[in-house]
Amino acid sequence: MLRTYILVFAFLIALWAAAPAQAHLTPNSEVQIDFGNDHIVADIIIPQGEYAFATGNAVVNAPQSHAAALRFLQRHMALTAPNGAAWQLQFSKVEFVQIAGPPDLHAIVRATPPSGQSARRFRIQWTAITSQVPSHSVLFVARQDFGGGKNSHHREMIGALQGERRVLDIDRGQTRPLAGFFAAVMLGMEHIAKGHDHLLFLIALLLPAPLLALTRRWQADVRSAKDSIWLIVKIATAFTLGHSATLIGAAFLGWQLPAQPVEIMIAVSIFISAIHAIRPLFPDREPVVALGFGLVHGLAFATVIGNYGLDMQEKALTILGFNIGIELVQLCVIAAIMPALLIFARQGYYARLRNILASIIAVAALAWLTERVIETANPVTKLLETVLVFAPYFVVIITITAIAVHFKRRVTTQ
């Protein structure tokens, strides 16, 4: 009996030491660098606890603490050109702030190379925390580099320093003319193509475009193709003007709203547009509404590119490129669905078809709204994300069907 008892538990002995040994992650620093034409801007994030642990300095938001942190950073950070000449460092912000997780020491420094030296090739000497705490590492990341064609959210690792490794050589290569502009175009295209909510908003506004409204109902009579296209052009243009305005405001005037309310307002805008497609809420004023909601959608776009570009020219080119990217995709979408829309609008069953599509969009809007309010994904939004990936195929099928309907009708008429 005793032997059996021991045997039963023999495996426990081998497997359950009180607490298995394991490697532990330690809080590390990160330096995000924006590369400009003649200078760089480094956004330094050092875990506040690591700073206090390493230095013993106070970590309160008071002038003396900030001054001590500034002195510490100045002592432990230097940039030099390939010829050994020192860069000029100008700290614009030193603060203790909670960015994500535990609080951080946050500093922003503008670094300018000596006259005649490139802002794209330099050496960083860094000993802040890493020399005092050997397990601490600092990660250097390129955040934006307009000249190098990088202005997306995708982080780009440059290198890391830890312990005795204290020097990092950075060479971003030559600037390429308009690389940043084209990258912004691609970013705009990517963003709108993946931003199903923006596209559904647009489609919801387009659904009733060929129709006339009377006594709060959409009529079976349709506008002429020319009038329909003209209205669609006005809607698309108004939407573009709206989001461009807020993008410019965000980039140049610092307009910002927290992401959550903006995303909630976008969901509301889709819902209202979907209801409008079922019953006219603002007939003939779609362009005005598109302009207003475009302002809201622009605030969301601003979270993508609002901070890009270190000078006016870079910012302007980034916004222009991003908008062009958005417009290209919007035009593609309009061009893709327009033929089908104009053909189906002349069919007797269009009212039913429009109501079904608008109802689906309304459901999607409510799902997004709920997700964004309670900050929890739900099955409907997950399903939408899965299904909308295949949207181009649906458009092709609908267009082929519409063409078939059109030809059948012609044959029947003849």
Add this chain to the structure above:
Amino acid sequence: MAMRYKKIWLPVLVLAAFMVVVSLSGAWLSPRPARADNIKALAALKPGYGPVNYAAAIEAANQRLTLANERVARDPAQWPYQENLAYVHIAHYRLTGDYEHLMLAKSALDQGIKSAPKGSGPLLLRAALAVSRHDLPGVNADLAVYDGTAVPLSADEKSESIAISGDTDFYTGRYAASIQKYQSAAQVSENAGALFRMGRYYQKIGKPDLAIAKFVRAAQVQKDRTPQFLSSIWLQVGVIELERGNWDLAKTHFTRADKIFPGFWLTEAHLAQMLALDGDIKVAKQRYDQIIASSGSPEVMDALAALYRIEGNAVQSRTWSDRAGSIWTARLAQLPKAAYGHALDHELVFGDPVKALELARANYAARPHGDTAIMLGWALLANNKAPEARDLLEDLRASAWQSGQQYAALSEAYAMLNQAEKSEASREKALSINPKIFDPSAPMIWFGHH
């Protein structure tokens, strides 16, 4: 006109209500069905017998220890008495983590084998203990003698012997051989030992759901389920969720473990850590303080020191890390191989990176497998030896081992070597395994972060 508007808004309101209900159900529906089924099956299991909490378990262990010592004192030449004494010491170690019990267990087993007729004695238990002490040489020799014993082995005995042999493969990086042996062991007898090992294997090769399924099956086949045993399964399942970034789910499982076997310092330490992750650092520190007072655990002292470090309290952090350090030093003297991993981690986070590297190399030499390779990788990085770390971690990547930590370390190695693309790729891989591995709060995880 008013009627017409009512007609519009009524279905819209119904639709809206429907959407709210569907959306709220999302959180409830979120766990994948397979995982949910396993958790449901585990939740259905009830402990059978045994001490209902940690205090009762310690009391029972002490009583058994007194009795076992009396037996041995009466007739030291009886090897079953020595085996029993060893078992009781090991059970004590599992509760307290005190190395003294591991040493006394080893001593009793050596004495038992010495007293037993040649080719018999507590060989299986000594082999199992050797694995636990990270002392792999000699395990297979004991098993060979055990397998060749004149008395026919029962299916459970045979299974356990094969499984222990699989352990030596697992801890020397021969993963394919280890799983083959674990499967053979389970075929000989589907017992908790073989299934638990298979669970750990799948956990380490990046198949968490399969791992949970095996742990749950281990709990199901274990007929004499003690609260401590069942609690340990919940703890293990929680650790798997922790490793893939499901912190809330991990906390739920740790809470369950604590309910089943209350008062166990290791479970309490896991829960205290989850409080810290929730942002309640003050209470987490208080809990760690209480656990240290009752258990004297150096792991918890290190965890507390890490919390103070994250807060920036260097004085308190060093006070606790120094206290833990002196215990690790003593344990290194007692059982070096068993203590390497803990001591090197302590040195890596709080102490001397050069010393950490020495320990990491010794630890890896004793058990060259994924966990020790990752620790060696971090130690190499802390000592500016990124190329060696990269090579070691690339070798690990080529093996079956798959963990977020190994890719985090590999990403760091490539970053230090200015190989940005490879660093990014490794980072992405780490995030795909554990989306929260680079979360700023992740350094607060001290227990169960592999």
